[in-house]
Amino acid sequence: MERVKENDTVILFDPEKKKKYFLNLSLAKGKFNTDRGEVKLSEIVGKPYGSKIETHKGFSYVILPVSIYEFIMNKLNRLTQIVYPKDAGYILLRLNVKPGDTVVESGIGSGALTSVFAQAVGENGKVISYERREEFIKNALSNLRKLNLESRVEVKYRDISEGFDEVESADALFLDVREPWLYVDKAYRALKTGHFLGILVPTVNQVIETLKELKKHPFMDVEVSEILLRKYKRVPERLRPEDRMPAHTAYLIFARKLPEDVRIEWEE
Template identity: 30%
Template sequence: MSEPTGAARRRGPFQVGDKVQLTDPKGRHHTFTLEAGKAFHTHKGSFPHDELIGAPEGTVVRSSGNFDYLALRPLLPDFVLSMPRGAAVIYPKDAGQIIAMADIFAGARVVEAGVGSGALSTFLLRAVGDQGLLSSYERRQDFADIAKKNVEGYFGGPHPAWNLTVGDLQDNLVETDVDRVILDMLAPWECLEAVHKALVPGGLVCCYVATTTQLARTVETMRAMRCFTEPQSWESMVRTWHVEGLAVRPDHRMIGHTGFLVTARRMADGVDAPMRRRRPSKGYDSDDYEAPQV
């Protein structure tokens, strides 16, 4: 049985065309692609690429300036954070939440709107695998071109499960019987009618938004439509720790707010979501949010 797309580039000795991440003693990273006959240069000296070709991961190489570098393949989070960008990328902490909390499974049929630089697309393709389907929609051609280059750069070529369309989701969505929909855009509430039509009963929509006003509009529109379960909303924050001997403390800097995530499940046709029993907050008016017709 053939290996999944890109798997051969993730294990074994270094080969020509592999991406290598060098880490210096201060923890700084340098990433480059192995080419026969080439050399890696920094202000700390150089060494030939041929020294790494055929060597195992975890090798330490020494530059002509007597400086040691640890050589490993970059992990997907490393690749995403260093990839060329057109739009801002979804941080690995949020991509991981989407994969887990939106229940992206092998073989799933997924629609993604708002490709940006292709970061989330790469995570989603690894999750759905060669037997799944990821249909991505991006309004801007320049962003789509950058995303395509980044995704193919990671997998070593085109991924068989990926379809990339340039255009608005509302105008171009043709997929049906979709398991999951991921919306990373300024106004995801405008797409919910199209999303409802595309999703299978029990399918899940996940929206990634940056501001509280976007969060409120998205959640209240879902509630007003009555064809989705009660939306769940959250954000995640990552704080690393300094651990050295008895000095164990949280680091002074952390990855704080990057965005909010909202998920909801599609109800069966002709079935309304149960009404909320919680008392709404003062000033709440459901008439502020007009539900699309489904």
């Protein structure tokens, strides 16, 4: 039975109003005030998830764990555009990220994709994030701390124009920078042979420049894709798509590293 730990971020769910309160126990100060009364934090720690906690007015909330999806979409403090969950899941699979891996990324942004990588690599893995803006680092680490994932992330405060410290040791490498084609050669040297490079860009112009650069290096399985997500109204009697659809967020580019002495022509 999973129980609440003292540094967890939890949800207090109001079943009557169908409202979620997000609460980080390590950052809160002894009690939490809601419109239904006051909750003592000391009474939450140690309780099984799914159990109830009463306010001083006698109203009950259900204690639930927070998923990374919920945190990213509802509570992540954003200083930048983020990598959305609809893209992050595919990125994980295409880069083949798994427990124990070392994932290198640039930049850290607000820490959304960093948190997804950090959860996937597990306690024995590591996410190494390069970032040249200090305010982004501070904000991203604050977000990661609320998910208890900060210890899995190592931040290097510098521009990747200087190159990556990792030499053929990254299990996966992801670039989310304005001009990724300038760093393809550096990414190639950091990756293990046979492993994957991922790149995110918002415009077609950037895709074109990146593909031109990728062709100069030994890569295979090159892919350009876009993930679209369509949600549906939850009424069985009149099932139909929702009126609004989250459409384009970014283009995703993937490539697998080949040995330096192996060159192939890409299939059109």
